[in-house]
Amino acid sequence: MPDGLEGYKAWLAGAVPLMVAVTAFGSALALGRAVAAAMEATGRQPEAAIKILINMMAGCVLIEALTIYSMIVAFSLAGKI
Amino acid sequence: MAAAETHAAAHATAELPSLFEVVRHLAGSSAFTAWLVQWQHLWFTLAAMLVVMALMYTGTRRQALIPAGMQNGLEVVVDGFAQFVCSILGPQGRQHVPFIGTLFLYILIMNWLGLIPLMRSPTAGAVSSPVGLPIPLTTLPLAVCAVLYVHGASLQASGLKGYLYHFIGSPSHLILWLVSPLIVVIHALGEFSKVFSLSMRLFGNISGEDTLIAVIVKQCVALTNALHWPPVLPLHVPFLLLGLLTGLVQAFVFALLTTIYLALMLPHEESGEHRVAHAG
Numbered sequence: 001m002p003d004g005l006e007g008y009k010a011w012l013a014g015a016v017p018l019m020v021a022v023t024a025f026g027s028a029l030a031l032g033r034a035v036a037a038a039m040e041a042t043g044r045q046p047e048a049a050i051k052i053l054i055n056m057m058a059g060c061v062l063i064e065a066l067t068i069y070s071m072i073v074a075f076s077l078a079g080k081i
Numbered sequence: 082m083a084a085a086e087t088h089a090a091a092h093a094t095a096e097l098p099s100l101f102e103v104v105r106h107l108a109g110s111s112a113f114t115a116w117l118v119q120w121q122h123l124w125f126t127l128a129a130m131l132v133v134m135a136l137m138y139t140g141t142r143r144q145a146l147i148p149a150g151m152q153n154g155l156e157v158v159v160d161g162f163a164q165f166v167c168s169i170l171g172p173q174g175r176q177h178v179p180f181i182g183t184l185f186l187y188i189l190i191m192n193w194l195g196l197i198p199l200m201r202s203p204t205a206g207a208v209s210s211p212v213g214l215p216i217p218l219t220t221l222p223l224a225v226c227a228v229l230y231v232h233g234a235s236l237q238a239s240g241l242k243g244y245l246y247h248f249i250g251s252p253s254h255l256i257l258w259l260v261s262p263l264i265v266v267i268h269a270l271g272e273f274s275k276v277f278s279l280s281m282r283l284f285g286n287i288s289g290e291d292t293l294i295a296v297i298v299k300q301c302v303a304l305t306n307a308l309h310w311p312p313v314l315p316l317h318v319p320f321l322l323l324g325l326l327t328g329l330v331q332a333f334v335f336a337l338l339t340t341i342y343l344a345l346m347l348p349h350e351e352s353g354e355h356r357v358a359h360a361g
Contacts, residue, residue: 057330057333057334058334058337061282061330061331061334062334064286065278065281065282065285065286068281068282068285068286068289069281069282069285071285071289072214072215072281072284072285073213073214075215076209076213076214076215077213079209080213
């Protein structure tokens, strides 16, 4: 187990990439569902494709923002390693 | 350049040098150049404001009834945005279109400024706080402005009593009156989280995009050095196009979220369809 005065750096070096990876994984699942729903809606009504695209973009940006928060924390913690 | 590199390495994020850093490197670091570099995000904000003003000025200089050229393009943008905002807010949204449209154009120009060589996005600038999270320099004031505008518009539209009534959750039943202190706390936390999420989303996306471009440029320089070719291959151009798209989408989402917060806080009008549904 890493311990001592600089032991936290070993924990950080392992935990920070893991944090970003888990957040990206969850976000990828959610984005896949959102885009799949948008594709299905476009298939049902191709004339509304642009409106569906705009709504899908808005939803995707909100989901992606959660991964961005985790990336910001990763950048601020990566400076402490 | 070496100082910027070590500075970037210490913060573990890469950055391409901006115009003022190049000037400081060439002219030597004096008080004037240090001051220029310290406030560089402010200078780029000024540049973005001048670009927006110049765009609007050239478009409205000779207003013809049948628009052509720049006026035509500007009318497409302004009218499209007004239609979009009014589709969310209803006909009363017409008065909020100037603020939200200016927000959109301003953030769009600032995001795209970082893609020009020797320039940097003001929205990607941040100072590190003792808490650990970076404090964005431009997006946090923008988010505060947007949320304050939403609250001000709600105050103006519903009056002080209506605004406070909405803030405690619009209680119509005794139980709702009893839980209203809790709802006040939740509402206040929600407003702070709106400010935080608006600023952090814009900052994270744009600074991440700029960092990506900087890292790719570093790889290109290393690649052409390894191959002993004198010119540097511009292999980062696809990422510049991605940065264009990200800048556009993030500016649009900022304006969209401000519009949605407005729609949530403004009084809901009883439209004709409501009355028909109640009668049926």
